[in-house]
Amino acid sequence: MNIARYAGVRLTVGVVQTAAVMGCVFVVASALPGDAAVAIAADDPDPERIAALRQNLGLDRPLLTQLGDWAGGLLQGDLGTSAGSGRPVTAILADALGPTVTLAVLAMALTVPAAIAIGVMAATHRGRRVDRTITGTTVALYAAPEFAVAIVLISVFAVGLGWFPPTAVGAGDSLLDQPELLVLPVIVLMVRPVCSLSRLVRASMATTLDSEYIEHSLRLGISTRRVIWRHALPGSLTPATQHVARIADWMLGGVVIVEAVFAIGGLGEVLVDAVSSRDLPLLMGVVCLFAVITVVVNTVADIVAYLLNPAAGDAL
Template sequence: MLGFVLRRLLATIAVLIMVAVVVFSILRFSPGDPAIIMAGDGATPERIEQIRQTMGLDQPLLKQFFIWGGNLLQGDMGTSLMSGVPVRELIGQRLEPSLSLAVITLIFTLIIAIPLGVLAAWRRGKLLDRAVMGFSVLGFSVPVFVTGYLLIWAFAIKLGWFNVQGYTPLAQGFGPTCTV
C-alpha cells in the first residue's frame, strides 16, 4: 500500500513538473516581447531594456524557469502584461462567481444526482435504473456549452429565475427568487 501511494505521489510530482514546463514554454515563447508589451508604444530602447532586466528576461532560460517556478510556489503569479495588475488580484476578483457556481453544482449534485444514483442502484436492471443511466449518458455526451445554453434558456429566460447578464451575488440573486 505504501509503495502504491509513493508511486502515485511521484507520478503527481512528475505531471506537475511537466505542466509547469509546458505553461512556462507557452508563456515564454508566445509571440511578442513581454518587455515591449509592458513598456507600451513609443518606449525608448533603454526603458525596454530596464523592464527586461526587472522581469528577469535577460537571464538564461533555465534560470528564468526556476525563478518563475519558485515565485509560483510562493503564490506570486506575477503581473498581467495587459493590465499591469497583479495576477493574484485578477484571480481574486473572479473567485466569488466561480465559487458560487461550484457551490450551486455541489448542491444540485447532493440533492439530485446522489439520490437518483441510490435509487438506480436499489432498482438495478429496472426501468428507473435504465432511465437514470440514459439520462447520465446523455448528460455526459452533450457538450457543456450546449447544456449551459439550454439551462440559461430554461431557468433565466423562460422561468426568469436568474439574471442573464453580469453577476449577481448568490445572497442577492437567488434568495428572493426562492421565496417567491
C-alpha cells in the same frame, strides 16, 4: 502499507506532477507568438518601445532564467507580478477565487447526493422502465457540451420565462447575496458530473446487490431499504469516491466555460485574460493554483479510497 506512508507517497507523486505541469505550461506559453510586451504595445507597435517593455518586464532574459526566478519566488510564496496590470498575482487570484469557489462548492455539494440518489434508483430498478429512462437521459445529457446546455437554459429560463438573470453583468462582489445568479451556472456545472457519477454508482451498486452477503442479509429478514442504504451502498462507494476527485478536476475546467457564458468574474476569466494578453506570470499563477487544487483533491480522494479498501495501497 500504513496510511501515513500511503499519504506520503501520494503527496510526493503530486508534487512531481505539479512541477511537471508547470514546466510544460511555461514551455508551451513561451512558444506562443508574441508576448506581454507586444500585447501591451498593441496600440503603438514600435519596435523600440516593444524592446524597452520587454527589458522592463524581464522578457529578454533566457527562458530557463525566467523559469528559475519564478520557481524561486514560488518557494517563498511569491507568484510574481502581472505583466499586464502590474498587480501582484496573488492579489489577482485572491480577488477571483471567491466566485469560482462558490460555483464549484455549490455544484459539488449538490452533485454528489443527486448522483448517488439517481444511481441507487437505477440500480434497484434494473431492467425496468425507470432504469432505462435514467440511463437514456444521462447518456444524452453527458454528450451535450457545457456551452450548449448553458445557451439552452438561458434561452428557456432567462429569456423565455424570465425566471433568472441571463448573466452576472452588473452584479456585486458577492454572488451569495444574489442567489438567483447562481442557479443556471450551478445547473450547467452539475449536468455532466451527475450523469457520469450516477452511472458509476449504478454499475457498482448493481454488482454489490448481486453479491452473496446482500442476498444473505435479505434472507435474514432485514428490510430492503436497510440493506440498500446501510449495507450495499457503502460497499459501492470506493470507485465513486475516486471519481468524485475527477469530477472536481473537471469542474475546474468546466468553470472556465461557465464563467465566460454567464459573465462571472472568477479564475476562468483570469485564465482567459492571461492567455490572450500573454501575461506569463499571471498564467503560471492560475495554472499553479489549479494544479495544487487538483493534486490535493486527488490525494484526499485516494486516501479516502484507501481507508475504504486498504488493499488499494498494495499496488504502490
